[in-house]
Amino acid sequence: MNNSNPQRLILAGGGHAQLSVLRALARQHTDREVVLITPGRYQMYSGMLPGWMAGHYTLDECRIDLLPLAEQAGARIIQSRVAGIAATENNLQLADGSRLDFDLLSLDVGSExxxxxxxxxxxxxxxxxxxxxxxxxxxxxxxxxxxxxxxxxxxxxxxxxxxxxxxxxxxxxxxxxxxxxxxxxxxxxxxxxxxxxxxxxxxxxxxxxxxxxxxxxxxxxxxxxxxxxxxxxxxxxxxxxxTGARPAPWLAQTDLARDERGYVLVDAQHRSVSHPQVFAAGDVCMRTDVQLPRSGVHAVFAGPVLAHNLLAAGDAPLLRYRPRHKSLYLLATGPRHAVASWGAVSAQGGWVWRWKNWIDRRFMRKYGTYPAR
CATH class of the missing domain: 3.50.50.60 (FAD/NAD(P)-binding domain)
Known part of the structure; x- marks a missing residue:
């Protein structure tokens, strides 16, 4: 890219971790040009999908509208899918064959x-x-x-x-x-x-x-x-x-370092181990230092770390995402009832569902529309 132009930060995918990046951008000024690439304007919150299926939520209650988030973040939105990345050349390819250059790339495109x-x-x-x-x-x-x-x-x-x-x-x-x-x-x-x-x-x-x-x-x-x-x-x-996850097939054609299954390898800062201008979070990546289960829990908690590291200026130190030893899982069981799983501890009942409902609705409120900065 021309050095006289602002640096371009591309957010590829609107996954759970990327929401934290948009939220940070809405609150913190950046001189970078920001582009969000997403297949559609809505991001379904996976934690509420079973509740929607069961009839407890409307669709609008469990999906996030990315358009106002992008607007408040000062990001230009492109509704398309990523189809390839040439990290060494600092560009990516969209589904229509067009290419975009980047100075910094954040990958949160999930898995299949x-x-x-x-x-x-x-x-x-x-x-x-x-x-x-x-x-x-x-x-x-x-x-x-x-x-x-x-x-x-x-x-x-x-x-x-x-x-x-x-x-x-x-x-x-x-x-x-x-x-x-x-x-x-x-x-x-x-x-x-x-x-x-x-x-x-x-x-x-x-x-x-x-x-x-x-x-x-x-x-x-x-x-x-x-x-x-x-x-x-x-x-x-x-x-x-x-039946479990697999990376998107196009990742196999990229020059990013990947594990044996094809996931992008990242360090504790969620930065590519082969290309430091590329960061990744969520199901698209695999940590080299710790084994993380493919869970939305870790994508949500890694989000603020990803946001800090993408927006860090100059020589500011990068943060590490340190996963908790035990994660809380609240499993919906159909009616307004759920099972709690936390290490060796378990519980169940309507109160667990109400707890899960409170957590899920709090998450959705967090990513509502923000006042203009």
Missing amino acids: TDTARLQAAGELLLPVKPLENFVAQWPRIVQDATRKPGYRLIVVGGGAAGVELAFAARHALAIRAPRTEVILIASDQGLLPGHAAGVKRRARALLHQRGIVLYQAQSLGDGDGVKLSTGAHLTADCILAA
């Missing part, structure tokens, strides 16, 4: 659902990511279930996302399509891997109580449903996939 084993299911398959596509398709699934008695919905994925999807689907369909069958398939890693035994016991009991059938096996999609490693075959009218 890894559906490699389910692809043969074709049109039966709906991955939870990208969220905007899932949100667009879910009302159609509810409508289809109301029209077909005995509709069978299979959720594949035994982690927190899959468990919450199964509970939310069961609650939504129990009212509008009570004869719908909801099945949850957890892999051989079991239900809620990484959570304490007490959390798993609570989840199993609630799945049984809600009438959700649980299978624990490897699954392989086909044209009618899924084949299980036990030899069983389950037909399906719809398959919701929450």
Whole structure:
């Protein structure tokens, strides 16, 4: 770029961590030109997705309008997807083939659902990511279930996302399509891997109580449903996939240092280990110093650190994101009820859902429209 022009900071993606950057820019003047690249004007808050499915929230209550945030941050917004990065040349490519130069880049484009084993299911398959596509398709699934008695919905994925999807689907369909069958398939890693035994016991009991059938096996999609490693075959009218994450395919063509799975490698300051002018947070990256689970919890907490480091002037020291030893997870179970998981401690009840609701609504209020600076 021409050195006589202001430096350009590109925010690629409007993920949870990037929201902190926009908030900081709305409060702190910068001489840089700021550009936000995002596929659409709304960012769905993933923590409230199960509540929206279950009917507890309207769509507007659980999505963030990025346009006013960008305006208050002084950022120009481009509604497109990133399709490539040439970090050494300080430019990126958009979906339409055009290129943009940058002096500083912040990546928070998330990840995709890894559906490699389910692809043969074709049109039966709906991955939870990208969220905007899932949100667009879910009302159609509810409508289809109301029209077909005995509709069978299979959720594949035994982690927190899959468990919450199964509970939310069961609650939504129990009212509008009570004869719908909801099945949850957890892999051989079991239900809620990484959570304490007490959390798993609570989840199993609630799945049984809600009438959700649980299978624990490897699954392989086909044209009618899924084949299980036990030899069983389950037909399906719809398959919701929450089968773990994979990086966007275009990342494989970049010159950024990546791990064996293709995630961008970053240090404790969330700066690329190969290109110091590139920062990354959320599901797109992998820390080299510590193993972080792919959770929105860490993206939210890393956000203020990312914002500080991007806006640090001159030789100002960069901050490290130090993850907590234990993270609090509040798992919605369909009705206004949730399970709390914090290390070895677990609890459940309506009060846990009210706690989760308070935290989620506080997050949404935090990223409302800010007064002009």
